[in-house]
Amino acid sequence: MEPDIHKNRQILAEQSELPFKTVAGFKAEEQLDQLTGAKTSFGKAISKLTARPKSWSDNPLVAFYIPEKPVEPDKIQIVAEAGLQVDKLETKALFLEENARAALFQNDSLNLAAASAALAWHKADSEFNALQKKSARGGFSLFPNLLVFALILSGLFGIGAYFMGHKYLKFIIGFLGVFVIGLLAFLLESQTDMKNIGMGYALWAILLGLIISNTVGTPSWIKPGLLPEYFIKTGLVLLGSELLLGKIMAIGLPGIFVAWVVTPIVLIGTYWFGQKVLKISSKSLNITISADMSVCGVSAAIATAAACNAKKEELTMAVGLSMVFTSIMMVALPAFIKAVGMPEVLGGAWIGGTIDATGAVVAAGAVLGDKALNVAATIKMIQNILIGIIAFGVAVYWAAKVENTKKSSVGIGEIWKRFPKFVLGFIGASLLFTVLSEVLPEDISSAFIDQGIVSGYVKDLHSWLFCLAFASIGLSINFKELRHQFSGGKPLILYACGQIFNLILTLLMAYLMFYIVFPDITKTI
Secondary structure, rough: OOOOHHHHHHHHHHHOOOOOOOOOHHHHHHHHHHHOOOHHHHHHHHHHHHHOOOOOOHHHHHHHHEEEOOOOOHHHHHHHHHHHHHHHHHHHHHHHHHHHOOOOOOHHHHHHHHHHHHHHHHHHHHHHHHHHHHOOOOOOHHHHHHHHHHHHHHHHHHHHHHOOOHHHHHHHHHHHHHHHHHOOOOOOOOEEEHHHHHHHHHHHHHHHHHHOOOOOEEEEEEEOHHHHHHHHHHHHHHHHOOHHHHHHHHHEEEEEEEHHHHHHHHHHHHHHHHHHHOOOOOOOHHHHHHHHHHHHOHHHHHHOOOOOOOOOOHHHHHHHHHHHHHHHHHHHHHHHHHHOOOOOOHHEEEEEEHHHHHHHHHHHHHHHHHHHHHHHHHHHHHHHHHHHHHHHHHHHHHHHHHHHOOOOOOOOHHHHHHHHOOOHHHHHHHHHHHHHHHOOOOHHHHHHHHHHHHHHHHHHHHHHHHHHHHHHHHHHHHHHHHHHHHHOOOEEEEEEEHHHHHHHHHHEEEEEEEEHHHHHHHHHH
16 A cells, blocks of 8 residues: 555644654654655566666675575564564554643643654664564565566667668667676676776676677677667666756856867867868868867767768778777776866766767766766767757858858758757756656655656666667777777877867866856756
């Protein structure tokens, strides 16, 4: 039987008029605290379905399965005696409450006695509940739930993959392979020693993927399931439900300066450096690499290459350089941030403004923590909005200055086509849950949104999606295939120098905005 929200709220309202908290008040408060969407029948089913491996030390099987053990007789006796003591204390507390009520709560000594008795009962009841949990029987297995969860995810994502032009069955088979690697990442994260040194699932998923792809090679049957952008963008839309609009706007205010001021400066500065200092003969290669490095990697490179009619091999060069530097930075940058003790907000802002790919940004942010992830993802999505605008600007510049024509190959329709649509999903999810949080009563909002949909369902689900994306990123990177990008030459120097400039300028801007200009905003993140 589910607790009655309306009745418990009435009880708490009545408590405000009393000089002390009664037994009924304690019970109502506890029931409202425990009444979360995650603890309903539906919520428990979802929690079991998306559950991750449990903590383990020596035996990894413990993370998936604990056999049922009979409760020891002495523990049964201890629990029973504690239960009797709680009943006695409750009876005493109720009796003293009646005495205080009979005196219309005007007798201070009676009120004090009743308050002390209610508090003593509440403390004993809490200890009794904790004792019950400790003495409860074990026995659980994650394997059936994990199998069902993997099949459900593969089926749902397979539909989307099919409409994107992928083979349905081949995607599902590949997806299940990625799922197993993601599961191994969660298993390694849950090991007690790994927890102590801060090795999270994001880092493990990337490392496992990189080890496979750079040793035995990524199996051909897994490759159809490697759609990291698909997974990461879906996860980011879900993340929008956690970041209510007020927080996005708060992060966005200083984030706009980090993303929209630094990015054009780095883009123009890198292009100028390539033309004036390095004397790169191909302007289209120069601008494509500059956009790739300063905005958001592959997506920006593709959009810019189309705007300036870059050759296919020039786009390939830019994308290759992006993949090399992204794979290095998404591991090295969070490690450096941790080593120097940089604040999480500043580290997240630095990551969001400098690492190219959205998936790599989320992976690096997740290594630092939830706060860094939220800041990094928000800034990167603010930056992503520039893709279409920059493509339009490059097209206009190319038509007017480079090709000396008056026609532009990119119009408003093309800007919309290149606009990252998942940003709208992220904002839409945030807006929906912001409205629900405002219109629903505070306790109901907390129970069914904060502690239900968000903490109970969405958080676990987007963690799985991020993990799958990180594993896919690792499996997609083969350093042998990208080795020729390090063979020297002006493109490599351009990218390296541009990224150094980007790192310095972004860090300075992030510190200025988050800690000098808007310090009050930073405290609320």
